[in-house]
Amino acid sequence: MRQTKLFGKTRKDVSRDEKSTNAELLTKASFIEREIAGVYNYLPLGFKVYQKIEQIIREEMNKIDGQEMLMTALQSKEVWDATKRWDGLEEIMYQFRDNHGSEIGLATTHEEPITNIVKKHVESYKDLPIYLYQIQTKFRNERRVKSGIIRGREFEMKDLYSFHTSQSDLDKFYQIAHEAYLKIFKRLGLEAFSVEASGGDMSKEYSHEFMVKTEAGEDVTILCDKCAWAQNAEIAKIKKGDKCPKCGAKVTEAKTVEAGNIFRLGNKYSSSMGLQFTDQDGKKKDVIMGSYGIGLGRAMGTIVEASHDKDGIIWTKTTTPYHIHLLNFAKNVKKQARVEKIYNDLNKAGFEVLYDDRDISFGKKLKDADLIGICFQLIVNETKEDLELVFRADHKKVMGDYQTILKSIKEFYK
Amino acid sequence: MRQTKLFGKTRKDVSRDEKSTNAELLTKASFIEREIAGVYNYLPLGFKVYQKIEQIIREEMNKIDGQEMLMTALQSKEVWDATKRWDGLEEIMYQFRDNHGSEIGLATTHEEPITNIVKKHVESYKDLPIYLYQIQTKFRNERRVKSGIIRGREFEMKDLYSFHTSQSDLDKFYQIAHEAYLKIFKRLGLEAFSVEASGGDMSKEYSHEFMVKTEAGEDVTILCDKCAWAQNAEIAKIKKGDKCPKCGAKVTEAKTVEAGNIFRLGNKYSSSMGLQFTDQDGKKKDVIMGSYGIGLGRAMGTIVEASHDKDGIIWTKTTTPYHIHLLNFAKNVKKQARVEKIYNDLNKAGFEVLYDDRDISFGKKLKDADLIGICFQLIVNETKEDLELVFRADHKKVMGDYQTILKSIKEFYK
Numbered sequence: 001m002r003q004t005k006l007f008g009k010t011r012k013d014v015s016r017d018e019k020s021t022n023a024e025l026l027t028k029a030s031f032i033e034r035e036i037a038g039v040y041n042y043l044p045l046g047f048k049v050y051q052k053i054e055q056i057i058r059e060e061m062n063k064i065d066g067q068e069m070l071m072t073a074l075q076s077k078e079v080w081d082a083t084k085r086w087d088g089l090e091e092i093m094y095q096f097r098d099n100h101g102s103e104i105g106l107a108t109t110h111e112e113p114i115t116n117i118v119k120k121h122v123e124s125y126k127d128l129p130i131y132l133y134q135i136q137t138k139f140r141n142e143r144r145v146k147s148g149i150i151r152g153r154e155f156e157m158k159d160l161y162s163f164h165t166s167q168s169d170l171d172k173f174y175q176i177a178h179e180a181y182l183k184i185f186k187r188l189g190l191e192a193f194s195v196e197a198s199g200g201d202m203s204k205e206y207s208h209e210f211m212v213k214t215e216a217g218e219d220v221t222i223l224c225d226k227c228a229w230a231q232n233a234e235i236a237k238i239k240k241g242d243k244c245p246k247c248g249a250k251v252t253e254a255k256t257v258e259a260g261n262i263f264r265l266g267n268k269y270s271s272s273m274g275l276q277f278t279d280q281d282g283k284k285k286d287v288i289m290g291s292y293g294i295g296l297g298r299a300m301g302t303i304v305e306a307s308h309d310k311d312g313i314i315w316t317k318t319t320t321p322y323h324i325h326l327l328n329f330a331k332n333v334k335k336q337a338r339v340e341k342i343y344n345d346l347n348k349a350g351f352e353v354l355y356d357d358r359d360i361s362f363g364k365k366l367k368d369a370d371l372i373g374i375c376f377q378l379i380v381n382e383t384k385e386d387l388e389l390v391f392r393a394d395h396k397k398v399m400g401d402y403q404t405i406l407k408s409i410k411e412f413y414k
Numbered sequence: 415m416r417q418t419k420l421f422g423k424t425r426k427d428v429s430r431d432e433k434s435t436n437a438e439l440l441t442k443a444s445f446i447e448r449e450i451a452g453v454y455n456y457l458p459l460g461f462k463v464y465q466k467i468e469q470i471i472r473e474e475m476n477k478i479d480g481q482e483m484l485m486t487a488l489q490s491k492e493v494w495d496a497t498k499r500w501d502g503l504e505e506i507m508y509q510f511r512d513n514h515g516s517e518i519g520l521a522t523t524h525e526e527p528i529t530n531i532v533k534k535h536v537e538s539y540k541d542l543p544i545y546l547y548q549i550q551t552k553f554r555n556e557r558r559v560k561s562g563i564i565r566g567r568e569f570e571m572k573d574l575y576s577f578h579t580s581q582s583d584l585d586k587f588y589q590i591a592h593e594a595y596l597k598i599f600k601r602l603g604l605e606a607f608s609v610e611a612s613g614g615d616m617s618k619e620y621s622h623e624f625m626v627k628t629e630a631g632e633d634v635t636i637l638c639d640k641c642a643w644a645q646n647a648e649i650a651k652i653k654k655g656d657k658c659p660k661c662g663a664k665v666t667e668a669k670t671v672e673a674g675n676i677f678r679l680g681n682k683y684s685s686s687m688g689l690q691f692t693d694q695d696g697k698k699k700d701v702i703m704g705s706y707g708i709g710l711g712r713a714m715g716t717i718v719e720a721s722h723d724k725d726g727i728i729w730t731k732t733t734t735p736y737h738i739h740l741l742n743f744a745k746n747v748k749k750q751a752r753v754e755k756i757y758n759d760l761n762k763a764g765f766e767v768l769y770d771d772r773d774i775s776f777g778k779k780l781k782d783a784d785l786i787g788i789c790f791q792l793i794v795n796e797t798k799e800d801l802e803l804v805f806r807a808d809h810k811k812v813m814g815d816y817q818t819i820l821k822s823i824k825e826f827y828k
Contacts, residue, residue, distance in 0.1 A: 007481050007544050009535045033531050035486045035493075036516075041531060044481040044546070067421050070456040070464065072449045073487070073551060074568045079449075094518070096510035098567075099555045102450075104508070106520075117447050117455060121423045130421050132458075137487065137551055141513045153512075154488045 001322065003356045008043040010368045021216060022301035023148025025313050029371045031321075038145030038153035040297070045372070048321040050156070053299050054135055056187045056318060057158045060180045064173075066133040066160055071110050071117075073137055077103035079112045082273045094141050106139035111291060114161045115269045122287065124278045125165045129173065133160035135296065147218065149297040150257060150305070160292040165277065170264060170288045177292050181210055181260050188299060189316025190306060192259050195221050197232040199264060206235075207263040211256035216305040221256045224249055257302045265289040313373030314393050322354040323413060325374040327365050330382040339380045342387070342402065346378075349406065351413075376409060415736065417770045422457040424782045435630060436715035437562025439727050443785045445735075452559030452567035454711070459786070462735040464570070467713050468549055470601045470732060471572045474594045478587075480547040480574055485524050485531075487551055491517035493526045496687045508555050520553035525705060528575045529683045536701065538692045539579045543587065547574035549710065561632065564671060564715040574706040579691065584678060584702045591706050595624055595674050602713060603730025604720065606673050609635050611646040613678060620649075621677040625670035630719040635670045638663055671716045679703040727787030728807050736768040737827060739788040741779050744796040753794045756801070756816060760792075763820065765827075790823060 008030030017037065018024045026032045031046030042050050058068065077095075080086035086095075086105070094106040107113065114132060122128065135158045142153050149155070160177070164170040178194065185192035191213070196206040209232060211221050220233035224244035233253065238245065240253040267286035270276065276284045300319070307314045315321065324346060328339045343355045354374060356365050369377045370392065379388040386399040389408055398408055422444030431451065432438045440446045445460030456464050472482065491509075494500040500509075500519070508520040521527065528546060536542065549572045556567050563569070574591070578584040592608065599606035605627070610620040623646060625635050634647035638658035647667065652659065654667040681700035684690065690698045714733070721728045729735065738760060742753045757769045768788060770779050783791045784806065793802040803812045803819045812822055 004540070005479070007483075007532075007535060007546055030535070033534065035527065036488060036490045036518075039486045039488045041486055041527070042484040043531075043535075044483050047483045050484065065419070067458040068465075069421075069458050069461045070570075072453045072455055072568050074450060074453045074553070076450045091513070094510060094512070096508060098508070099505070099557050104450075113449065113455070117457075118421075120447065121421060121444070126418070132421055139488070143513050154486050156484075 001352075001354050003354060003358050006044060006354070008045055010371055018148065019146045020148035020150065020301075020305075021308065022150060022304040025304055025308055025371070026149065026301075029313060029368075029373065032149060036153075038142055038151070040149050040152060045321050046300075049300055049315070049319050050296060052319050052321075053188060053296050054156075054158075057184055057294060057296070058135065060184045060187070061131075061133050061158065061160060064131065064176050064180050066131045068134065069132055070134050071107070071113050071136060073106050073139065075105045075107050075113060077105065079116050080105065083112055083269060084272075085112065092140050092142070094139050108138055108140050109291075109293075110134070110136075110159055111161070111265065111269050111289075112273065115273045115275050115289070118161075118163055118287070119273065119275045122163065122275070122277055125280055128163055128165045128277060128287065129169055130163045131160060131173070132163075133158060133292075147216065148301050150216070150295075150301040151218070152297060155298065156296040158294045158296065162290040162292070163275075164288040164290075165279065165285070167266070167288055170266075170290050174262065174264060174290055177262055177290070178208060181262065181292070181294070184294065185210060185212075185259060187318055188303065189318055190259060190299070190303060193223075193228065193230060195223070195230040195232055195256070196235070197261070198235045205264055207261060209258045210260040211254075212259050212302050212306055213254045214257055214302070214305040215255055217255035217257040219256045219258055221254050222251050223254060224251045257298075257305060259299055259302050260292075260294040262292045263290060265291055308373070311367075312371035315373045315375060317375060317413065320373070320375045321352075322374050323351040323376065324353045324409060325369045325372065325377045326353050326355040327362075327369060327377055327379045328355070328357055329362050329365070330380055332382055335380070335382050342378075342380060345402070346406075351409065375412070378405065378409075415766075415768050417768060417772050420458060420768070422459055424785055432562065433560045434562035434564065434715075434719075435722065436564060436718040439718055439722055439785070440563065440715075443727060443782075443787065446563060450567075452556055452565070454563050454566060459735050460714075463714055463729070463733050464710060466733050466735075467602060467710050468570075468572075471598055471708060471710070472549065474598045474601070475547050475572065475574060478545065478590050478594050480545045482548065483546055484548050485521070485527050485550060487520050487553065489519045489521050489527060491519065493530050494519065497526055497683060498686075499526065506554050506556070508553050522552055522554050523705075523707075524548070524550075524573055525575070525679065525683050525703075526687065529687045529689050529703070532575075532577055532701070533687065533689045536577065536689070536691055539694055542577055542579045542691060542701065543583055544577045545574060545587070546577075547572060547706075561630065562715050563711040564630070564709075564719070565632070566711060569712065570710040572708045572710065576704040576706070577689075578702040578704070579693065579699070581680070581702055584680075584704050588676065588678060588704055591676055591704070592622060595676065595706070595708070598708065599624060599626075599673060601732055602717065603732055604673060604713070604717060607637075607642065607644060609637070609644040609646055609670070610649070611675070612649045619678055621675060623672045624674040625668075626673050626716050626720055627668045627670055628716070628719040629669055631669035631671040633670045633672055635668050636665050637668060638665045671712075671719060673713055673716050674706075674708040676706045677704060679705055722787070725781075726785035729787045729789060731789060731827065734787070734789045735766075736788050737765040737790065738767045738823065739783045739786065739791045740767050740769040741776075741783060741791055741793045742769070742771055743776050743779070744794055746796055749794070749796050756792075756794060759816070760820075765823065789826070792819065 222236040223230035226249040227247035377390040637644035640663040641661035643660040791804040
């Protein structure tokens with residue numbers, strides 16, 4: 001992609017309303033553009049990152065036999081009345097009336113709708129287990145929005161729901177989903193760890209949150225570095241400096257962002273909504289459920305919070321919008337042709353290249369490249385025959401001919 | 415995919431509220447599930463078709479240099495006040511207040527928001543032209559919904575917006591987009607043709623609608639079979655039996671569904687919202703715009719309307735949820751192993767296979783296969799060594815060994 005063609009310009013300043021590092025950097029680098037408070041558009045650069053995150057999540061959900069579907073944002077009051085959540089969600093759910101006077105809500109989550117749909121298609125134990133997921137837009141009427149794309153009023157989320165004949169079958173899948181989540185975050189380049197959290201009113205057992213350490217975190221986690229025990233401070237009965245209940249070492253405390261969560265729902269929804277199946281013994285029983293969420297924008301924002309420096313974003317290997325930022329420092333026409341050839345060759349080699357072909361100063365190009373944060377900057381200089389490959393994370397340089405450089409890039413992305 | 419694992423059961427009857435053929439068949443075959451009137455969930459089978467349609471549209475948009483992004487459903491009143499459309503859209507736009515008392519609307523279209531975003535990134539003629547698109551959820555507070563997924567209150571749409579320095583540059587791109595649209599419909603297997611329609615209040619020139627003939631159509635098109643002249647009856651000054659203004663032959667009339675549309679917007683939005691650029695002569699000028707829409711659910715519903723028979727849906731080559739519906743008619747254990755091998759071999763050969771491994775009667779399997787409408791049914795029979803390949807569209811059969819059958823399938827999908 002030639003940067004002269006790319007829509008979206010970097011900017012120096014952003015609105016003072018952007019209090020979060022992620023929104024500030026992503027806006028400056030033209031990945032996102034704010035529509036209203038807590039509601040962001042993804043510009044082409046941002047959408048490329050978004051698609052990469054989406055693809056990783058989709059692949060891992062398919063691997064654990066998740067079946068993708070697409071549910072609706074518009075919801076009738078009736079479905080949410082069965083669990084008595086319509087009134088409870090009033091503060092956070094956009095609720096209004098349609099042209100017929102019917103009460104409509106914008107889904108903040110989909111336990112009720114999915115339970116209702118599954119009711120129409122599940123009869124017997126033979127129809128279970130089932131794992132259904134979607135990647136879809138959620139809405140939350142948040143009062144305070146100060147975390148950029150980490151907590152928005154409109155956001156894309158992957159939500160998976162599982163349906164089982166027994167608690168033990170749920171437990172088995174819960175572990176599988178737990179592993180899939182760790183895999184997703186690892187693939188995204190996020191150092192996430194699993195933290196025990198409240199199971200809510202649905203379960204005596206813990207649910208799990210996947211946390212990433214960052215100063216921007218809205219959560220506090222009590223954790224033990226020795227044995228990896230970790231609990232959300234909200235439920236932890238111990239505090240920083242106390243002894244770990246598992247290994248006895250002293251626990252510490254960290255600010256964390258919740259990048260995902262998994263819940264055992266048990267029969268909370270199936271029981272109140274009448275989702276039952278006929279078991280092998282001919283008896284009707286409640287379906288046992290679990291739910292598993294990851295926010296896509298939240299993942300993107302968390303990566304930025306966890307991986308940036310004073311100059312800008314540092315994308316991870318799998319989420320970098322392009323593999324290489326090709327910076328043309330040549331003004332001489334002959335050298336220009338050389339840059340064009342490198343651009344074409346890299347594309348042919350299967351790499352995604354953002355080619356800064358703009359007629360601006362070298363300094364501005366370097367500054368923008370650091371801000372945008374693509375993993376590699378490849379500089380074609382007028383005075384040097386060798387190419388210069390700069391690793392964005394630490395600005396370490398490698399000089400060499402095209403083949404040498406290509407080898408380094410291939411090694412990194414393999 | 416084993417059908418015993420697939421979520422979604424076929425059903426014989428659907429709600430009497432489903433007046434349209436597309437919603438009736440898609441619901442019976444478990445592609446969709448209605449949430450509320452005019453609002454449909456896509457179940458796994460339906461989502462597979464949806465993804466194929468999405469991919470074709472995305473590829474053709476990228477080919478004409480469209481840059482993908484993602485805008486928001488939530489909109490503030492302010493942005494839509496600039497063009498005075500907030501009040502005008504009141505009847506069709508869901509409008510409500512958020513927790514802060516601010517007026518919020520759910521976007522029915524995105525001319526205002528995209529113009530506002532482009533304003534922040536375009537300064538000079540050097541920044542133009544730009545082509546931006548998204549595939550995103552739109553909402554319309556429709557009073558009457560009777561066309562299934564062809565006209566819903568919540569629907570996914572691809573909307574492209576183009577930005578130019580001049581009318582002639584817009585006209586050039588308008589032709590390119592026109593061709594891309596015909597290509598998309600051709601690839602989808604839809605016989606769509608371009609029809610002149612009102613340019614609205616923005617233009618004296620015609621806009622174009624892409625129509626597909628079907629009894630379910632909400633539009634009437636006056637058309638000439640001889641020279642391909644066609645106009646929406648709403649603007650046509652002639653009627654059925656009159657002489658074609660282009661070639662003099664008698665024109666006919668057809669009920670049609672609008673599968674897409676393209677508009678020259680001119681400076682309607684840029685002028686009222688102040689989207690200007692500095693031209694080569696240093697003068698500020700209005701940016702000239704175009705917009706181009708295709709509904710994804712609408713395309714899917716139109717395919718069903720245009721391609722079905724009394725037994726069910728007949729998917730087109732590129733939109734069939736699976737390439738092959740493998741029907742196991744063998745009960746003998748040895749033959750069972752043979753079906754499993756065929757299933758694995760077809761998967762390895764790169765085909766998407768829905769394998770009906772359910773323990774139900776042959777008759778029910780055949781009936782479901784016809785209803786679901788996958789292009790090929792491959793029958794493994796207990797008493798015959800040869801396989802039986804049935805073409806869903808006309809039920810023509812080919813008998814042969816695995817290699818012969820594979821050749822036929824490959825030939826069709828190549």
